[in-house]
Amino acid sequence: MNSRINKLHNLMQEQGLDALFIQSYENRRYFSGFSGSNGYLLITSGYCGLITDQRYTEQAKEQAPDFEIITHGIDPFVTIQSVFQDKEISTIGFESESLSFHLFNKIKSLIQKCEWVPLTTELLKIRRIKDDEEIKVIRKSIAISDQAFKDLIPLIKPGMSEREIAVELEYLMGKHGHDGPAFGTIVAADIRAALPHAVPSNNQVKENHFLLIDYGVKYQGYMSDMTRTLWIGNPNEELKGYYHLVHEALERAVEEVKPGMTGHDLDAVAREVFFREGLEGYSLRGLGHGVGLQIHENPRIVLQSEEVLEPGMVFTIEPGLYIPGKAGVRVEDVVLVTNNGCEVLTNTPRHIHI
Template sequence: MGNRIEKARDVLHEKGLDAILIYKPENRRYFSGFTGTTGYVIITKTEAKFITDFRYIQQAQNQCPDFQIVEISKSELLTNIIEKIHINTLGVEEEFFTYGNAIDLQSKLNNVSLMGLGGALTKIRSIKEEKELKFIEKAADLGDKGFAHVLDLIKPGVKELDIALELEFFMRKHGASSSSFNFIVASGTRSSLPHGVASDKLIEEGDFVTLDFGCIYEGYCSDMTRTLVVGEANDKQKKIYSIVLKAQKTALESVKTGITGKELDTIAREIIEKEGYGQYFGHGLGHGVGMEIHELPHVNTMGDVAMEPGMVITIEPGVYLPDFGGVRIEDLVVVTESGYKVLSKTPKELIEI
């Protein structure tokens, strides 16, 4: 973790801070290696402290070899530890700290000013190291295998929820620690709900079925979406699917170093708009993926940051027609020096089962 500590110190120097306090679980794990649920990281120009309570001391000693382990208790409060460092400015994760957290901490610190980090730590995490990419690739592989496993279960009379449960069970059984988010299994007219989480609805003949799912492996997420038809697709279903597939493939093939998320979003959106369905594509093209299922970089109309090698993003356009159904197709992608690498290996041609 030594190199990551130095990256945090670069932020400290750039922002003119004396120390950084890290509490957000994903940032805490990234910079320290700690996988528990309670702990603080404090990094100064010369020190790196990991602060936790009695329950996690042994775990921290094993997982955080680059840190001085400090036990927090009723007599040794976090504020006492901070004041012993003798600092004037402390950087905090304002996107994670609540207003109440900040007010409480500031009121208990004498002569220490809190300053927001401007998401700098999350920006560091947006460019993955080789080891991180391997974890994400493994999570994506579990998703591919899970999808193949449940295909035979998708048939008329089966509950959406049962598909989601079987999918999660399969991925956990084969190495995932948990799901990345609540799975979307939306069939029939419910497939027009972009976030139609699995319900008690029974799958019916002729339904679109959209499955959006992912798992966590060694702390890293995967994310994939496929839409299929139960039985034989009708002409309108085939048309909508082909439009979304064209938009998805075109945007995917445009991924490269230097392009922005906004530009990628525009490429897909213009295809859907030209076909007359622009109003039915109401979300962004994608998002960054890593220790969080939604993280930097943005891949939408707000995405003004240029892609860099090591960034992991999704490309997931969709068309959602109320009272008819919807289609979304999503791949997990790594930006590379030469373009991109797709981690989602499941075919994207329309599946009729």
């Protein structure tokens, strides 16, 4: 944990800050280890404080041993104000994209001696390189989702509704030991798969068409994310053509991952497959996203992204084609950037035929 605090100290030095105020769940957990739902971090060059309520006092002591644990009463602002008053702080950075307008104005009115400096992506950029412990937990999260999907396959039959399949899958994910779904499970049969974020409905799985399933689990705070498009029976040649193009796009992108390229560069590798066939207009504007304590975080593998890939980054590669009235196809793996390429962390077979 000390290495993460050192990164904050470096950020403070670069930005000319005396302190950082952190309240978002993901950043609070990443920098302190505390997983409770309520808390605020105050970081200076020589101090680390965690303010929470009495529900979490003992948990915070256990999870955040490098921090002074301060328990607030009914009004947390009184405690926050007193903690600030004990410190020599002139400039303080805050999470401008997650701190609510109301909370910011309330704290600022109580602590008027400080200049409040808005931060945007600075903390996210620190989190984009995963350490060994994070990678270990992400592997476990993916293993749970792989096993749940393996158990689901024998249960899928034509005539089942999308909702039935989603319920079965979420039950199996829980059975294998997750903290909850990483996001709303997507199950879309036949032409409904052309909706990239389809909500499961009463629509039934049909013979000779596709079934798209996109889901993930949360394990010890870290997410997994996977999509598979299954063949149900024997889809026609047009549908198979879309399917094979998406798989080609994924395979080419995985082969081309390397440190030093940008998110835009990698997106272009997969996108070129669709341009070649005149189908690029049916794809989305991005190829993938970072995965960690949030289901969408840095790096962004999208058009015009100048973010440079580095060893230790973990992200999805998920090309897709979404053709209204005909079909939707997406296939998604999670990869880890290595020194000379990438490792595919997802272990579920890409082609599944029911």
